[in-house]
Amino acid sequence: MHTTGRHNLSLDEDWCFQADTAGIGEHEEWQITGLPAPRKVAVPHTWNVEEGLEEHRGAGWYEYSISIPEAWSGSRFRLHFEAVYRDAVIWVNGQRAGSHVNSGYTAFELEVTAHILHGKENRITVKADNSPSAQALPQGRSFDWADDGGIIRPVQLIVTGPAAVQHIRVTPEVRFGPAGLQASGRLLAEVQLCGPSASATVETLILKEGTRIWGDLQPLPPQSETWQLAGMEWLPVDLWHFDHPQLYQLKLTIREGGQLHDEVTVNFGFREIVVRGQELWLNREPVRLMGAEWMPGSNPAVGMAEKREDLSAMLERLKEANAVITRFHWQQGNELLDWCDRNGILVQEEIPHWQQPGEPDQQTFAAALSQAKEMICGHSHHPCIFAWGMGNELNGQSETTLRYMEQLKQEIHTLDSQRLINYVSNTVHLQPRSDATGAGDLLMWNDYIGTWHGGLDEDEVIRQMLADYPDKPVVVAEYGLCEPVYEGGDPRRTEILMHKTELYRKYPQFAALIFFSLNDYRTQMGEDGQGRWKQRVHGSVDVHNRVKPSFAALREISSPLLLSESPCWNGRELVVTLKCRKDIPSYAVQGYYVTVSADSVEGVIQVIPDMQPGELRTLNLTLTAAPAPGLTLTVCRPNGFSVLELELSQYSTR
Structure with missing residues (x-):
């Protein structure tokens, strides 16, 4: 006998936590004497915002107990972690169930059915380790945000029947008729199953605001672990847009022998975003967009262990700034991206490939591609994501970096051929034609002429960039003031925002501007503050989300x-x-x-x-x-x- 349907059991409360401040490592009994006493915590959790552990880079131990009914003895059990920073090892009832290493911001899942004890308490143990790593991305301590360790995003125990969905990859297609006519769309989908099933059926529904617009019933192919949605006809659809974030739902229901095994729903949207020459087109309209970048994990009270209300408060501030486009230097969670889907913010989500290694090698390539696969697998259904980012501020003038980005783009394109793929450069102003950002679909430029990049003639730089790339739009992926390295405070931040924005507006090839940054942000390499308060003062709001005068200028200059x-x-x-x-x-x-x-x-x-x-x-x-x-x-x-x-x-x- 097994459970009916799907149960997503939240495991966010009542974890027991102990920090391994002595560096003891794996131990047969995780509650180790001589260390700080174990205590109760809620997940998401990081120890790096807690007094006495702010500088702890090493291991932390977590344990959770859950009772599993005897009636679920025939069910399938999976542990789903939205993110553990960074290297994680997981045990269930003392049996090692799996690990996840070198990637602290991507979701992962473990099949734990064989380890479950029915009719008894079950013990889940997690070791998280945020020690600097030469194999992970981001690498070492080169990156410019917080390295908060712990179970930093939600955890679920997913319970289903034996025939269950592991992952759904949706590919919405849009077809445009003559001007003024409603667009039509259809959905292609590939479903990864947890295992083959001899006689299961899958019911497919496409819903809009709970109303069925299309449905089908098909047998699952016997002995196959994948299933393709086919046969959906073209239907009139409402397009997703940052001002009109129209969402649809794909609902799959799996039954076998009359019993419900699994039921899962994912949101998606129909939209098209493409490059046409030096223009960016959204749903067949040329657009020029204004945005800002928010650096998550910056409230010293919670750090990277942000809950839904923390994320919503900052995202609402981003919308208040009239930002319709943003980027994230590292992968985010589904709660954040769901908010952007529902409320309308275009997102470039990036592999945290930040400055190091300066010239990446094949070991780095393997780590980057692994993260790309996890990122795209978990997030490709989000219509807010318009582009995948391959990295930020490596040695972009290097031939090695250029070839590396070309190879990585080719691999990512095989994973997702619908979205743009880009590399963000802080060197394209030097020799534009040879820079690695040219490997991307957009030229993405971190512009700090006047501060980090010295006193160059910006008009001359821009004209050369446009001449070298007559077929690519330009996105300024960062511009702003980086205190305390550069003086002038918030008045100078406002002056840079207004001066540079007016400069970019003169050139129609500039498709989007992303001001850096919305907020002052916590970072392990910051120049201001200590411990959990260590930060960079780059923002128009502070680490407590309180606005500075430059925020009003950002809001006004970004208004359509x-x-x-x-x-x-x-x-x-x-x-x-x-x-x-x-x-x-x-x-x-x-x-x-x-x-x-x-x-x-x-x-x-x-x-x-x-x-x-x-x-x-x-x-x-x-x-x-x-x-x-x-x-x-x-x-x-x-x-x-x-x-x-x-x-x-x-x-x-x-």
């Missing part, structure tokens, strides 16, 4: 809409004229609306007619009385995030 002139009161209506930007950002504005509220009580709501870049729209808002102090005009995206606000204490009359 501007007030063309001051609002005017004609005795009956408030007349407001909006302009849709045509430089950066530049994209069609559809479904936006404006509210007028008094003392935070929402009043007039009016939808803004669709606008193309460069267009003006005049709105006539009927008010019950003339504007007065406390009255606020807010322009919002279709999903409720505001893009600009104006206090209506001053206005003209006519």
Whole structure:
């Protein structure tokens, strides 16, 4: 007998933890005398934000107990870890169940059915080790973020029948008709099964907001561990866009002999993002995008062990900054990417290939490819991910690095042929034609001319870059001020943001700008603070998510809409004229609306007619009385995030 369907049992509470501060290593009894006493912790957890363990780089031991019913004796059991930083060894009931090494930010799963004791308490033991490593990526202590050790993301015990889904790879396809006609889509999917099954069937449903739009019932191929979804016809679909994050669900139900074995649902979206010459096109629209990079793990209270509410608070701040595109130097968890799917942020997710080794070799290639496989396997269903990143700031002028990135891109393309693949360079301004970023689909440039890169003529650098790459758009993947190495504080940060943004806007080949960074961030190589407070002061918000004055400048410069002139009161209506930007950002504005509220009580709501870049729209808002102090005009995206606000204490009359 086995369980019915799928049970995803959260194992996030009531772990017992002990830090191996003596470097004892593996031991037959993990609760070792002479070390700090074991204590209860909740997962996600890192010891590097705890007093006395802030500088501990070594092992930490975790143990969890769970009772398994006798009635589940015929079930399949899998342990799923969203991430353990970094090298992990796992035991179940004293039996070694597996390990995961050289990658601290990718999810992994272990089949533990043979180790489970039914009708008894089961003991899960995890050793996590964040010692610097020459084999892992990131390598050694070369990287610029925190190296917090522990079980840093959620853990689940997945219980199913014997016939179960291990992984689903979805490939949404989009077909565009003549201009103005609705797009159509279909889904291809490959399902990796936990093992072959002789007589199971799979029911497939495509859902939109819980409503069935397509379904099918097929037998699973006997003795096969993979199954391909086939036969879905082209259907009218709503496209995923950062302003219209339309999501669909693929639901698979596996039965055998009339019994339910497994049931799993994944979200996905239909969208197209491609390079056309020196332009970036989203759903057949040329776009120029504005964004910022947020460095997770930076709140000293939780570090890399961020919970859902911690992630949401920072992602909401990113949306408040009008960022519609971002990048992450290392792989993130599904909770974070789910938020970006639902709320609309385009993401480049990267292998943490940061500066070292300067000229990567085949050992490094094996580690990078292994991480790429895990990253793409776990995250390819997320429509928010528009690109995979191969690394950041290696020796980009080296022929070895260029050939390495070309080889790595070819391998990643075989794993996912739908997304862009890029390498981020801080050297392309030196000799653009020979730089390794040319291996990518986009030129991605960390631009610190004026600080780290000295006093070069930036216009001359840009013109040479564009001449050397007439078929690739440019994305500025970082620009900003790095304190305390460079002085000037937040006023200089604002000046750099405004000056460089205006410079990039002059060149239509610049498809996106990603300001660095949204936040001051914790890093094990930081110049400011000690222990869990060690940080770099690069952001427009601090490590507690409190805004600095430069945040207002970032929000304003990133807004797709501007007030063309001051609002005017004609005795009956408030007349407001909006302009849709045509430089950066530049994209069609559809479904936006404006509210007028008094003392935070929402009043007039009016939808803004669709606008193309460069267009003006005049709105006539009927008010019950003339504007007065406390009255606020807010322009919002279709999903409720505001893009600009104006206090209506001053206005003209006519």
